[in-house]
Amino acid sequence: MMSSVATLALLSSPLMADATCDISSQFPPTQFADNSDCDNIGLSDLTPFLHGKLLSETGTDSAGFIPYLSSVPLTETQPAVTTAVIWIHGLLGNANKFFCDGISSATAAGVSASTVTVAPWFGDAKITAAAWNPDLTNGSHSTCWDGASWLGGGDAYDPERAPSAFGALDEIVGLLNDKNKFPNLGQITVAGFSAGCQMASRWVFFSPVALSTRVVVGDCGTYMYLDTTRPNASCSQLENTGTTHTCSSFETPDANACSDFDNYKYGFNFTDLDDQNSYVQAYADDSSKLQDAIQNFTQKDFRLILGNQDYCQCNVDGMNNEASCFHGADMGCSPSIFSGCCDTYPDSTSEDACDYGCAAMLEGSNRLQRGLNYASYLKNLFAQRGINYDPPVAFFDGAHNNTAWAFSRDFSQWAGWTTQGAMA
Numbered sequence: 001m002m003s004s005v006a007t008l009a010l011l012s013s014p015l016m017a018d019a020t021c022d023i024s025s026q027f028p029p030t031q032f033a034d035n036s037d038c039d040n041i042g043l044s045d046l047t048p049f050l051h052g053k054l055l056s057e058t059g060t061d062s063a064g065f066i067p068y069l070s071s072v073p074l075t076e077t078q079p080a081v082t083t084a085v086i087w088i089h090g091l092l093g094n095a096n097k098f099f100c101d102g103i104s105s106a107t108a109a110g111v112s113a114s115t116v117t118v119a120p121w122f123g124d125a126k127i128t129a130a131a132w133n134p135d136l137t138n139g140s141h142s143t144c145w146d147g148a149s150w151l152g153g154g155d156a157y158d159p160e161r162a163p164s165a166f167g168a169l170d171e172i173v174g175l176l177n178d179k180n181k182f183p184n185l186g187q188i189t190v191a192g193f194s195a196g197c198q199m200a201s202r203w204v205f206f207s208p209v210a211l212s213t214r215v216v217v218g219d220c221g222t223y224m225y226l227d228t229t230r231p232n233a234s235c236s237q238l239e240n241t242g243t244t245h246t247c248s249s250f251e252t253p254d255a256n257a258c259s260d261f262d263n264y265k266y267g268f269n270f271t272d273l274d275d276q277n278s279y280v281q282a283y284a285d286d287s288s289k290l291q292d293a294i295q296n297f298t299q300k301d302f303r304l305i306l307g308n309q310d311y312c313q314c315n316v317d318g319m320n321n322e323a324s325c326f327h328g329a330d331m332g333c334s335p336s337i338f339s340g341c342c343d344t345y346p347d348s349t350s351e352d353a354c355d356y357g358c359a360a361m362l363e364g365s366n367r368l369q370r371g372l373n374y375a376s377y378l379k380n381l382f383a384q385r386g387i388n389y390d391p392p393v394a395f396f397d398g399a400h401n402n403t404a405w406a407f408s409r410d411f412s413q414w415a416g417w418t419t420q421g422a423m424a
Helices: 004-012 095-108 165-176 195-206 208-212 278-284 287-299 367-383 402-406 409-414
Strands: 022-024 050-054 065-070 083-088 115-120 125-127 187-193 214-218 301-307 393-396
Touching: 050 165, 065 095, 065 165, 083 095, 083 165, 083 195, 095 115, 095 402, 095 409, 115 165, 165 187, 165 195, 165 208, 165 278, 187 195, 187 402, 195 208, 195 214, 195 278, 195 287, 214 409, 278 287, 301 367, 301 402, 301 409, 367 393, 393 409
Parallel strands: 022 125, 083 115, 083 187, 187 214, 214 301, 301 393
Antiparallel strands: 050 065, 065 115
């Protein structure tokens, strides 16, 4: 696992410096080293589920395919499939875990036979086609992203810097939208938790392909605001403000106090993209295209399921953390200014990864509060435009727990699996 400092740097920085992705001819890649969630359901061998979307190569070192895991081949006719869920992995690139958790979630809902589970891999290493799936002829090697650049939709690392992460997700959704292959598919859900939430919540704004999907996210570290206003300080108290928290007052912060508050991925200041995000750059270069995306956002199906105990913040002086944020000094979550405080538990028992930079803190003091502030913000923003928009928000019982989120009653219902939320 990466160090705490590295984790927080990745979460708070929208751009990464160029670095050549290593290439591997062996499976599994390092990011798949922990395969316990798959082992637990009898999927120790992931070989039958490794697939790739072939790309048109344009250079000697260009990526040949977008790697993804899928419970059934997306290029073959699948008349039994009626729902699809695309699971976006977390910061550690562990697509295998999210794939197997997705399989387990569909199985628990009793819909595994009619659901295709897909997990794209936005990996930090290139893997050869021979190692990933020998059927990917002329596929050379996979796409690869430098650090966390995929989280904001950044371009894959290769000399031509293509495709972008958002473009890669578009490609996966496009495979599922093929009615010749999926004649009975009624719903595509893009699901993202934590870092995956950050990617999915930004992709749904920029991507026109997202109109054909439902996007369900949980416990983002931060959200992308669509203008320069942020919640008033009264909406961002340094404490757990509960699941009934709302915000009705928004104002433009003092840039002298936080100069990067509107930098992408927190907002629409795109000056630091530095030719590393061609997908978003197209909006940065065309203000009318950006305004159209804002206007069209309410046509997209965007929903939040938040942990009712994801209210911990271990690195802000004056934060009144609840007793449930403390798990004993022996757990050793870091960095932390409060002994025994863990703000990413139980997904991590060593890392405190809740963004505490000034741009993040202007959105709220903790993940639960930030999610509720963002839902209130969207409602307020579009009300000012004469549009009635109120993004659905639900809660699961737990802290920063991607498994509890994926197995929640509301996720089951919103994925189109159950009509009455039958899961516990």
